[in-house]
Amino acid sequence: LLCVLCFATLLPAASPCPPPCRCSPDGLEVNCGGLGLSTLPPLQQLPPGSRSLLLANNKLSTLGTSALANLSFLEELDLSNNYLDNLPGGLFRDMSNLTRLTLHNNSLTSTDRELFQVFAHIPQHRDTLDLSLNGLSSVPLGLLDELQSLRWLSLAGNRLHALERPAFEPLVNLQHLELGQNPWECDCNLRDFKHWIEWLLYRGGKVDAVECTLPKDLRGRDIRTVPVEMFNYCLQLEDENVGGEGSRSGQGPPCNASHSNAGGEGTSECVRARYRPVSVRRAIGTVVIAGVVCGIVCIMMVAAAAYGCIYASLMAKYQRELKKRQPLMGDGEAEGEDREEKQISSVA
Numbered sequence: 001l002l003c004v005l006c007f008a009t010l011l012p013a014a015s016p017c018p019p020p021c022r023c024s025p026d027g028l029e030v031n032c033g034g035l036g037l038s039t040l041p042p043l044q045q046l047p048p049g050s051r052s053l054l055l056a057n058n059k060l061s062t063l064g065t066s067a068l069a070n071l072s073f074l075e076e077l078d079l080s081n082n083y084l085d086n087l088p089g090g091l092f093r094d095m096s097n098l099t100r101l102t103l104h105n106n107s108l109t110s111t112d113r114e115l116f117q118v119f120a121h122i123p124q125h126r127d128t129l130d131l132s133l134n135g136l137s138s139v140p141l142g143l144l145d146e147l148q149s150l151r152w153l154s155l156a157g158n159r160l161h162a163l164e165r166p167a168f169e170p171l172v173n174l175q176h177l178e179l180g181q182n183p184w185e186c187d188c189n190l191r192d193f194k195h196w197i198e199w200l201l202y203r204g205g206k207v208d209a210v211e212c213t214l215p216k217d218l219r220g221r222d223i224r225t226v227p228v229e230m231f232n233y234c235l236q237l238e239d240e241n242v243g244g245e246g247s248r249s250g251q252g253p254p255c256n257a258s259h260s261n262a263g264g265e266g267t268s269e270c271v272r273a274r275y276r277p278v279s280v281r282r283a284i285g286t287v288v289i290a291g292v293v294c295g296i297v298c299i300m301m302v303a304a305a306a307y308g309c310i311y312a313s314l315m316a317k318y319q320r321e322l323k324k325r326q327p328l329m330g331d332g333e334a335e336g337e338d339r340e341e342k343q344i345s346s347v348a
């Protein structure tokens, strides 16, 4: 009888664990890590209340769209140190309770825009998303749009050289961002994102190093220590681009005709863009050159005037000296002038 009782108490804990994984006695943690798996274990055998599933250090390279279906109870999923290179957009769709997703050290080169929409709309969640050590070269617009509850994000160790600020603006609750070990190019493409980083820091967030690899003179510098003045030339470039487009199409940038008499901010922007002179920059250049030329002419005139004054005063001095030496010679003026000329030429 005793043995039947103990068998009955052991059974519920022992039964549902997908082989070859190891489940914690309470069934909350399922550890399938480091088992060399190239396919998923039978996940429909997971203990129904389990919270965390570890699949790290395996050889998983692909996952089907419904591979993680019906796992809404999971809160943590660790897929780090695998060979995943392409995740289908709906992969995490059913995982509505997921707060911690680790994809560290895989081979992701791009991500589907819908991939992380699973984190949606649960504001009290403190979500973390680890995409470090992959091959991501961009973060597409829309990828992070639903991640309002994300607190911690790592993009370290990828191939990112620029990021677009609008892609990160939805992350209103982000507290910690890792961006290290990426080949950042600290040029105009990163200027707006630098401003966003400053905004994040102002909100009390943390960002690790964003070291520039390009341009050469900024190599090794953290973009946060690069003064914003270094990016002023970007505004000039933008102006030039607007001018260039305008001159190419024969008019301003595309303005919506249906808005043109509606008034408001959009319209004034539009009108201003349309009537902006094509080459303001060239006009300014002309003014500068004209100024320089005028300045040179002025300096030459001042020099000539000074020379004239000195010449005149020298002449006056000689005249006075001549008059002192020969005060009584009334008809000697012509002779005196002759002598003066000789003296001046000898001085010269």
Ligand SMILES: *[C@@H]1O[C@H](CO)[C@@H](O)[C@H](O)[C@H]1NC(C)=O
Pocket (backbone or CB within 6 Å): 044, 066, 067, 069, 070
């Ligand atoms: C998920 O659950 C539904 C309904 O319970 C079932 O029809 C489906 O086969 C399950 N999918 C997987 C992959 O287990």
Ligand SMILES: *[C@@H]1O[C@H](CO)[C@@H](O)[C@H](O)[C@H]1NC(C)=O
Pocket (backbone or CB within 6 Å): 072, 073, 074, 097
């Ligand atoms: C998701 O989490 C909430 C709160 O922890 C819990 O009440 C709910 O049962 C969970 N959903 C599933 C499907 O386990």
Ligand SMILES: *[C@@H]1O[C@H](CO)[C@@H](O)[C@H](O)[C@H]1NC(C)=O
Pocket (backbone or CB within 6 Å): 057, 058, 081, 082, 105
């Ligand atoms: C990344 O994963 C590979 C394959 O699983 C492993 O050999 C390597 O040690 C891992 N690297 C790091 C830094 O974890």
Ligand SMILES: *[C@@H]1O[C@H](CO)[C@@H](O)[C@H](O)[C@H]1NC(C)=O
Pocket (backbone or CB within 6 Å): 254, 255, 256, 257, 258, 259
């Ligand atoms: C202009 O605005 C209308 C209505 O807002 C919109 O349907 C149309 O696509 C817009 N056209 C362009 C060229 O943006």
